[in-house]
Amino acid sequence: MAEAKDLQDKAYEAVEIAKKTGKLKKGSNEATKIIERGIAKLVLIAEDTSPKEIIMHLAPLCEEKQVPCVTVSSKEELGAAAGLDVATTAVVIINEGDAREIIKQLKEKLAKK
Numbered sequence: 001m002a003e004a005k006d007l008q009d010k011a012y013e014a015v016e017i018a019k020k021t022g023k024l025k026k027g028s029n030e031a032t033k034i035i036e037r038g039i040a041k042l043v044l045i046a047e048d049t050s051p052k053e054i055i056m057h058l059a060p061l062c063e064e065k066q067v068p069c070v071t072v073s074s075k076e077e078l079g080a081a082a083g084l085d086v087a088t089t090a091v092v093i094i095n096e097g098d099a100r101e102i103i104k105q106l107k108e109k110l111a112k113k
Helices: 005-021 028-037 058-065 075-081 097-111
Strands: 023-026 042-046 069-072 090-095
Touching: 005 023, 005 042, 005 069, 005 075, 005 090, 005 097, 023 028, 028 042, 028 058, 028 090, 042 058, 042 075, 042 097, 058 069, 069 097, 075 090, 090 097
Parallel strands: 042 069
Antiparallel strands: 023 090, 042 090
């Protein structure tokens, strides 16, 4: 289930900032590799991905590797936040750049759930 709107907005903001000042990877295959390597700082997963099998493994993998993971409602919005002209199923922030503080706040909010 998609996270609360304010959590999604913060996550999108982190992606937009990291896009300019840090480093992102897009797509579920890239996300899987980055999470497994242990270098992911934040993962966003689009809830409206079809078929669900493409992304089903990402949230448990994030939990296992202790990476904050936010589920967003729209792959179109996620693609746009990442600077793409197309939708994307997942975005991973590898280098948070100026988004470090936002990611820290997201981690704290997610830890309280």
